[in-house]
Amino acid sequence: MAELLQNLIDGLGRGSIYALLALGVAVIFGVMHLLNFAHGELITVSGYAAFWALDAGWSWYLVVPLIVLVSVATSLVIERVAFSRVRGADDFTLLLTSFGVHFVVSAIFLLYVSASVKTFSRPGWVTNTFAVGSLRIEVFDTVVIGVTVLALIGTSVLLQRTMFGLALRAAEADFDTARLMGVRSDSVIRGAFALSGALAGIAGIFWLMRAGSTVPSAGVNPMLKGVLAALIGGLGSLRGAVLGGLALGMAEVLLRSRLPDSVASLTEGVVFLLIALLFIFRPQGLISVAHAERV
Numbered sequence: 704m705a706e707l708l709q710n711l712i713d714g715l716g717r718g719s720i721y722a723l724l725a726l727g728v729a730v731i732f733g734v735m736h737l738l739n740f741a742h743g744e745l746i747t748v749s750g751y752a753a754f755w756a757l758d759a760g761w762s763w764y765l766v767v768p769l770i771v772l773v774s775v776a777t778s779l780v781i782e783r784v785a786f787s788r789v790r791g792a793d794d795f796t797l798l799l800t801s802f803g804v805h806f807v808v809s810a811i812f813l814l815y816v817s818a819s820v821k822t823f824s825r826p827g828w829v830t831n832t833f834a835v836g837s838l839r840i841e842v843f844d845t846v847v848i849g850v851t852v853l854a855l856i857g858t859s860v861l862l863q864r865t866m867f868g869l870a871l872r873a874a875e876a877d878f879d880t881a882r883l884m885g886v887r888s889d890s891v892i893r894g895a896f897a898l899s900g901a902l903a904g905i906a907g908i909f910w911l912m913r914a915g916s917t918v919p920s921a922g923v924n925p926m927l928k929g930v931l932a933a934l935i936g937g938l939g940s941l942r943g944a945v946l947g948g949l950a951l952g953m954a955e956v957l958l959r960s961r962l963p964d965s966v967a968s969l970t971e972g973v974v975f976l977l978i979a980l981l982f983i984f985r986p987q988g989l990i991s992v993a994h995a996e997r998v
Contacts, residue, residue, distance in 0.1 A: 709838055710960050711953070716844030718952020719851035723906035724929030725936060725944035726858065727899035733875040733939045734895045735790070737797045741781060741804035743926025745774040745900055746907040750821075750917030751812060757823040763912075770911065771904035778900025782893060790892070805922070812919035822916040829912050847909050854905050855945060858898070862941070867894050875939065903929075935978060937988030946990065 724742070731739045752773040756766050785804050789796050831842040862868035874891045903925075910925055911917065932951045936943025954974050981988075 706960070709840075710956050712838070712840055712844055714953035714956035715949065716841065716847045716952070717956055718949035719847050720906050720909050720948075721928045721932045721951050722945045722948025723851060723854060723902050724925055725932035725948040726855075726941060727902040727906075728929045728933040729936070729939060729941050729944035730871075730895050730899045730902070732933065733941070734871065734892055735786070735797070736794060737786070737801065738930065738933075738938070739899075740798070740801040740926060740930065741785075741808070742899070742903060742929055743922025743924070744781070744805055744808040745777050745903040745922070746910055746925050747808060747812065747917065747919065747922035748777045749773045749904060749907045750911050750914075750921050751816065753911055754821045754823050754917055763826050767908055770908050771901060774904030774907055775897050775900035778896045778903070779893060782896040786896075787892075805926070808922070809919045816919070818919060820916050820918050825912055825915045843909075843913070850905065850909075854902065858902070858941075861898070867891075871895060871898075931978060935981065935988055937990035940988070940990040943988055943990035947988070 728739055728742055731737050731742075749770045753766050753770055756769055757763075761769070781804055785800055786797070789800050792800075828846075829843050832839045833842060834840075862872060870887075870891050871894065874888070906925065906929075914921075928951065929948075932947035933944045934947070935950055936945070936947025951974070954977060958973050
């Protein structure tokens, strides 16, 4: 029983990061019907910003807000440079654009920075643990879960209690009608990218703290986790994105602990198999969402 509780806590910590990534993916999909495969590049850019700042002697207290600011700025630049120019294009063109952004960002760091791994110091408390009965709980997981809960509450308040949130929800429901009611499409889309960048930045803080390094391809894994979690939960559903992220994190941790040592390295493959079975029997994901036409 103690081992199961330990795994559940570890799964919540891992799943919380995935939930933040998936929520950022879901926000963009809800407004533009764009499955953004460039979402992970926000962490790539933020990772190099963190490396340079730490190398210059900054403390993590300054690097944490820097990561979020860089992620938001990168998201807005990507929207302005790439997606604003193909906003009225078909879904396939948008998808290719997101892949193009992913490869271009990776190539820029590969060609003009370095292909080698850039390591940086992690906060000392990342590896600390504390005891609760027979459980050994990582301080890192506790902080991740707490910050994620606060981020989700803040996002919920933003979407439910502000004019921007009302405009965003109206655009997700029916963009044409929302524009006729006075919602400015440019403002809503850029606001959605800023919110997506902020969520990716918060997730990126913990992703980079755990990794302690960055490379030009650093965004691939978080992008895959975020997109998969959003697909599991149901594309366009914010609640589904959170649920999908937690489910994915739990599945990885529980499988890694339950599978025999000889096949534990195949955890990722087993997770993908379970996801494939989910999509066969419930292709709409855990939560069904009715999508309006994209503008």
